[in-house]
Amino acid sequence: MTKEELLQKLTLVAMDHADITTLDKPIIGTHSLAPCLGILLYDEEKKMALVAHARSGNPIPALDELFTIIYKNRLSSTKFKYKIFDGYYKEEAKFYHTKEIIKKHFKEYIPFNEEEIPSTALLKNPNLEANEFYFDASTGKFVTSEVLALLLEDSTITEEENKPKHR
Numbered sequence: 001m002t003k004e005e006l007l008q009k010l011t012l013v014a015m016d017h018a019d020i021t022t023l024d025k026p027i028i029g030t031h032s033l034a035p036c037l038g039i040l041l042y043d044e045e046k047k048m049a050l051v052a053h054a055r056s057g058n059p060i061p062a063l064d065e066l067f068t069i070i071y072k073n074r075l076s077s078t079k080f081k082y083k084i085f086d087g088y089y090k091e092e093a094k095f096y097h098t099k100e101i102i103k104k105h106f107k108e109y110i111p112f113n114e115e116e117i118p119s120t121a122l123l124k125n126p127n128l129e130a131n132e133f134y135f136d137a138s139t140g141k142f143v144t145s146e147v148l149a150l151l152l153e154d155s156t157i158t159e160e161e162n163k164p165k166h167r
Helices: 003-009 060-072 093-105 144-155
Strands: 010-013 018-020 027-033 037-043 048-054 081-085 131-136
Touching (some): 003 010, 027 037, 037 060, 037 093, 037 131, 048 060, 081 093
Parallel strands (some): 010 027
Antiparallel strands (some): 027 131, 037 048, 037 081
């Protein structure tokens, strides 16, 4: 896949936001997870994924947007698998508190089997002190290494453009 083809299929979720895949845009992910957390919900049957980028200390804006998408798309009865991805800086107490808040919202969903998640699902961006992940809902596979390599071509992702705004 070329970089241009990737950009046509990719939904990149910003901090405090959430989004959903479509047939035209099956790849979804987020970047600049420094003290933030990334949330992935995936419905294997419907080949649909949702991603939220939650701020450490205040995940409510991202969670509100995520649950609004679920409600508007009438997905509440859907059985999602979920994964919460750690940010690069995860030593702060508020990070763990935030992660626990998020977990409470997903009690009815099924956690991803950790054996299903490759070691390359969450990667550190070499240009930033931040993690990122990308997921292809059409295949049910993590594509982080492939997407990151294409985005880093010609410095698509630069430190200045993606400097976390909350640090």
